Amino acid sequence: MGYRSHFNFLFLSFLLIISTSIAKKSSASSSSHPHVKTLVFPVTKVHSDFGPDQYVTEIKKKTPKLPIKVSIDISHDIPFLYCERSYLRYTYKPINCSSPLCSFANYPLNPCYSDNTCASYTYNNICDRYASGQLIQDIVTVKSIDGRSVSVPNFIFTCSIETFSFLGLPNGVKGVAGFGVSNISFTYEFAAAFGLKRKFAICLSPFERSNGSIFIGDGPYVLQPGNIDVSKSLTYTPLITNYYYRDFYLLLKAIKINGKLVPSDKWKHMLAFNYDKSGYNGGARIGTVYPYTAMESEILSSVVDEFVKALGKNITRVANVTPFDVCFNSNGIARTHLGPAVPTIELVFNNNAVWKIYGANSMVQVSRDVMCLALVSKKEGFWTKGAIEIGGYQLEDNLVQFDLDNNRVGFSSSLLSKQTSCSNFKYTNHA
Numbered sequence: 001m002g003y004r005s006h007f008n009f010l011f012l013s014f015l016l017i018i019s020t021s022i023a024k025k026s027s028a029s030s031s032s033h034p035h036v037k038t039l040v041f042p043v044t045k046v047h048s049d050f051g052p053d054q055y056v057t058e059i060k061k062k063t064p065k066l067p068i069k070v071s072i073d074i075s076h077d078i079p080f081l082y083c084e085r086s087y088l089r090y091t092y093k094p095i096n097c098s099s100p101l102c103s104f105a106n107y108p109l110n111p112c113y114s115d116n117t118c119a120s121y122t123y124n125n126i127c128d129r130y131a132s133g134q135l136i137q138d139i140v141t142v143k144s145i146d147g148r149s150v151s152v153p154n155f156i157f158t159c160s161i162e163t164f165s166f167l168g169l170p171n172g173v174k175g176v177a178g179f180g181v182s183n184i185s186f187t188y189e190f191a192a193a194f195g196l197k198r199k200f201a202i203c204l205s206p207f208e209r210s211n212g213s214i215f216i217g218d219g220p221y222v223l224q225p226g227n228i229d230v231s232k233s234l235t236y237t238p239l240i241t242n243y244y245y246r247d248f249y250l251l252l253k254a255i256k257i258n259g260k261l262v263p264s265d266k267w268k269h270m271l272a273f274n275y276d277k278s279g280y281n282g283g284a285r286i287g288t289v290y291p292y293t294a295m296e297s298e299i300l301s302s303v304v305d306e307f308v309k310a311l312g313k314n315i316t317r318v319a320n321v322t323p324f325d326v327c328f329n330s331n332g333i334a335r336t337h338l339g340p341a342v343p344t345i346e347l348v349f350n351n352n353a354v355w356k357i358y359g360a361n362s363m364v365q366v367s368r369d370v371m372c373l374a375l376v377s378k379k380e381g382f383w384t385k386g387a388i389e390i391g392g393y394q395l396e397d398n399l400v401q402f403d404l405d406n407n408r409v410g411f412s413s414s415l416l417s418k419q420t421s422c423s424n425f426k427y428t429n430h431a
């Protein structure tokens with residue numbers, strides 16, 4: 001007994017020393033970073049053998065810091081990360097099953113493990129499957145806009161040891177990060193930790209070899225060359241969020257091609273989104289899970305017809321290449337700094353804000369001589385409720401800011417028109 005209690009005493013003192021030094025360290029690290037104005041996550045476009053290309057970032061978790069790559073699903077909520085079987089470390093804290101956080105994370109379920117810690121279930125949209133794990137708190141380290149590493153000691157996430165929860169993610173990617181409306185998303189947790197605005201901005205690079213960025217917090221978001229603050233070039237439109245489905249909707253009212261309205265008699269009604277027994281239907285969602293903007297086939301065929309007309313007879317159509325609906329011989333298509341010289345597609349929102357889509361975001365080169373319109377027909381399925389799903393390819397080299405407190409989205413249209421691109425962010429040394 002003497003030995004055990006002695007051991008326990010030593011062990012407890014050890015824990016106490018460690019935890020006070022961690023507490024000191026973490027309060028020191030929060031207070032020595034009083035000027036964290038914006039966080040920046042480097043984002044890499046990653047090819048997946050199992051599904052569409054994804055946008056991936058890297059954070060560090062636990063003590064000692066361990067880098068972990070996570071796929072981005074902007075409207076999702078609870079971060080879920082792979083945990084090694086030997087995960088337990090002294091900074092790890094399970095969430096109590098009776099904690100309100102546990103019921104919040106699992107609404108409407110409230111699952112508990114036998115040791116009264118909180119189990120957590122979340123839907124992984126990228127892989128189309130449920131993921132489960134334990135809801136825990138641990139230290140997570142990310143970067144401030146000036147390049148400093150900053151930590152959140154009690155970051156809440158689902159910690160999963162089940163590798164099947166991550167099937168479908170690219171090799172080496174072991175988690176999913178959501179930035180959506182939920183007080184346990186990246187945006188909310190980091191904003192709370194550093195006193196930032198609950199807004200984030202995505203600037204995705206189309207190239208696997210050069211990173212884009214996601215910013216949490218206010219601008220300026222400065223890009224090179226010439227220190228351009230791209231946060232100044234945002235046009236805003238309302239954002240409709242829906243916690244239960246983890247969706248971001250925009251109020252799209254029309255589509256134009258080279259300034260001409262695409263006839264919408266057959267599908268205008270689909271742009272209104274409604275709630276019914278089967279959930280939300282229709283409307284225009286925006287997200288990073290779909291690699292190309294997907295549309296109901298009626299909408300897509302009207303857009304394709306107008307686009308082909310506007311492109312003119314001189315451009316030869318060639319056989320379609322899956323998954324696209326219309327492809328062309330690219331030899332007759334000139335190149336400009338905005339990408340291939342093709343008609344401009346405009347998304348017109350209910351407040352008359354217009355998002356312009358130029359060749360760099362509307363055409364995809366599928367082989368040396370063939371280029372296709374980078375829009376696809378919507379797949380059926382529970383998680384593809386929108387009539388239009390604005391997706392990855394159309395977001396690249398555009399700055400898109402989601403202001404969750406003010407329910408609005410700001411977009412820049414192509415940054416190429418401002419002689420910069422999403423690969424041009426550099427950490428500064430001065431905050």
Ligand SMILES: *[C@@H]1O[C@H](CO)[C@@H](O)[C@H](O)[C@H]1NC(C)=O
Nearest residue numbers: 042043044057058209210211
């Ligand atoms: C891109 O970001 C990743 C971390 O997410 C980093 O490991 C890599 O070095 C970066 N690549 C470039 C070209 O900066």
Ligand SMILES: *[C@@H]1O[C@H](CO)[C@@H](O)[C@H](O)[C@H]1NC(C)=O
Nearest residue numbers: 095096097098099115116117
């Ligand atoms: C967690 O739950 C247990 C009951 O199983 C309780 O004794 C304990 O005080 C709780 N801890 C916290 C931090 O709420």
Ligand SMILES: *[C@@H]1O[C@H](CO)[C@@H](O)[C@H](O)[C@H]1NC(C)=O
Nearest residue numbers: 100101104105182183184243
């Ligand atoms: C998280 O959100 C829920 C629901 O909106 C709320 O009831 C709860 O108080 C929030 N928790 C914290 C810590 O803000």
Ligand SMILES: *[C@@H]1O[C@H](CO)[C@@H](O)[C@H](O)[C@H]1NC(C)=O
Nearest residue numbers: 310311312313314315316332
């Ligand atoms: C189509 O091609 C012909 C022959 O090359 C050229 O004369 C004409 O101007 C072109 N028309 C358009 C609309 O580009």
